[in-house]
């Protein structure tokens with residue numbers, strides 16, 4: 001399907017509209033999609049207020065790599081205070097993705113390194129191509145993760161694996177990444193975008209309230225104490241069944257007008 005419109009919130013981030021899907025490309029291949037302040041700001045701005053009618057976004061990288069992580073040239077002269085504000089800029093931007101208005105699907109290929117892996121972990125679904133590899137070379141560079149990686153990655157792959165990656169510079173292959181939960185899907189090289197578009201169509205077809213609950217209630221409930229979790233689930237369940245969208249969808253199934261679940 002040809003893009004309906006190509007806009008660009010910055011020269012570094014290409015945004016194409018395909019119906020309810022926005023296709024975002026990190027567009028700095030000459031620097032291996034290293035994430036500088038302008039690119040982080042553009043990502044945050046897009047997810048803070050996605051265009052009207054966009055119900056899901058895909059985040060991919062141009063060139064041979066998803067992202068080489070933090071643009072190391074951005075931090076060479078920073079003192080501790082500036083470094084903390086820099087990290088906060090990333091946190092704000094990635095919060096707009098992880099706890100934002102629309103689900104995000106990442107398509108990973110080539111290097112998914114440092115801040116690139118932090119960006120991928122802020123997305124909700126990850127599709128990896130076989131060329132993908134994952135590393136956290138912060139230890140080698142003398143720095144620490146600053147884009148939410150220490151919060152999100154241990155929850156994704158476990159503290160022990162992240163500790164190993166950071167201490168020893170361990171690089172996980174695409175197959176290993178799939179086995180430990182870095183990716184949700186593993187496909188051949190070049191097949192990531194097609195699968196992401198298929199998945200995006202499914203996400204966009206969900207009731208908006210369900211997608212809201214998955215992005216905003218589910219992560220809270222998963223980390224809440226059991227009783228608090230059960231109560232939050234009950235509230236969300238009650239609100240969702242009362243929604244007109246749910247009523248129409250439930251009726252459609254009961255009247256034989258909705259798709260059945262196939263294996």
Ligand code: 1HE
Pocket residue numbers: 030031032034065067068069070071072073087090111113114115116136137138141143144145146147
């Ligand atoms: C960069 C960056 C970067 C490439 N910041 N400029 N991330 C890293 O430590 C990863 C560093 N990068 C690499 O290991 C390699 O570049 C790659 C394996 C990703 C790709 O290798 P290759 O041979 O295809 O490219 P290259 O020749 O190394 O790089 C091409 C250009 O991109 C070159 O610039 P040029 O002006 O000499 O052409 C590189 O300097 C530039 N480049 N990666 C700046 N990362 C919120 S805290 C997060 C903390 C982190 O992310 S730490 C991990 C940082």
